[in-house]
Amino acid sequence: MTAPEQRATQELASLAALFDSPAMAEPYGEEISIRDHMLQCAELAVARRLDDAVVASALLHDIGWALGETAHEHASADLLEPLFGPRIAEPIRQHVAAKRYLVGTRPEYHALLSEASRHTLARQGGPMSATECAAFAAAPASAAALELRSLDDAGKNLHGATTGFPDYAPLLRRLMIAHLSGA
Numbered sequence: 001m002t003a004p005e006q007r008a009t010q011e012l013a014s015l016a017a018l019f020d021s022p023a024m025a026e027p028y029g030e031e032i033s034i035r036d037h038m039l040q041c042a043e044l045a046v047a048r049r050l051d052d053a054v055v056a057s058a059l060l061h062d063i064g065w066a067l068g069e070t071a072h073e074h075a076s077a078d079l080l081e082p083l084f085g086p087r088i089a090e091p092i093r094q095h096v097a098a099k100r101y102l103v104g105t106r107p108e109y110h111a112l113l114s115e116a117s118r119h120t121l122a123r124q125g126g127p128m129s130a131t132e133c134a135a136f137a138a139a140p141a142s143a144a145a146l147e148l149r150s151l152d153d154a155g156k157n158l159h160g161a162t163t164g165f166p167d168y169a170p171l172l173r174r175l176m177i178a179h180l181s182g183a
């Protein structure tokens with residue numbers, strides 16, 4: 001096994017353990033667990049035929065809830081960036097900003113948010129100002145963050161998830177090895 005392959009095996013096992021941890025069974029105010037929510041987001045990304053990188057971002061975007069102190073989007077992105085690179089980590093870092101941007105630019109979006117998401121909005125800074133919206137729109141990851149946000153908002157169905165972490169392990173492993181090999 002090459003060094004990136006070995007590292008990917010270890011890191012994947014750590015991610016799987018985190019994904020299975022009790023914190024991921026919590027609903028964080030939503031009607032379903034954060035684990036099922038992330039699985040649903042990944043299932044939607046597959047159903048929409050989005051890139052593997054988007055599937056990975058969707059699957060792992062809220063994993064930072066298990067990590068404690070910092071805002072969960074940063075905790076998730078900081079964990080994932082060294083493993084997968086910015087293509088996967090940056091939309092995750094921006095997924096809360098994407099919500100604030102959408103509320104700032106499309107007032108009707110607020111009503112589409114889940115109750116929990118509406119609740120956390122104030123704590124997250126509320127709708128973006130016009131200046132903040134312009135800066136967000138100009139950032140390189142904004143389109144990917146908005147795409148992730150669309151999955152995030154849709155992946156809150158009460159039916160639970162039909163897939164599990166192991167279903168995505170080969171995809172994650174492939175992406176991780178590509179990044180760790182400098183591809």
Ligand SMILES: [Fe+2]
Pocket residue numbers: 061062072073095
């Ligand atoms: Fe989130």
Ligand SMILES: [Fe+2]
Pocket residue numbers: 037061062152
């Ligand atoms: Fe989410």
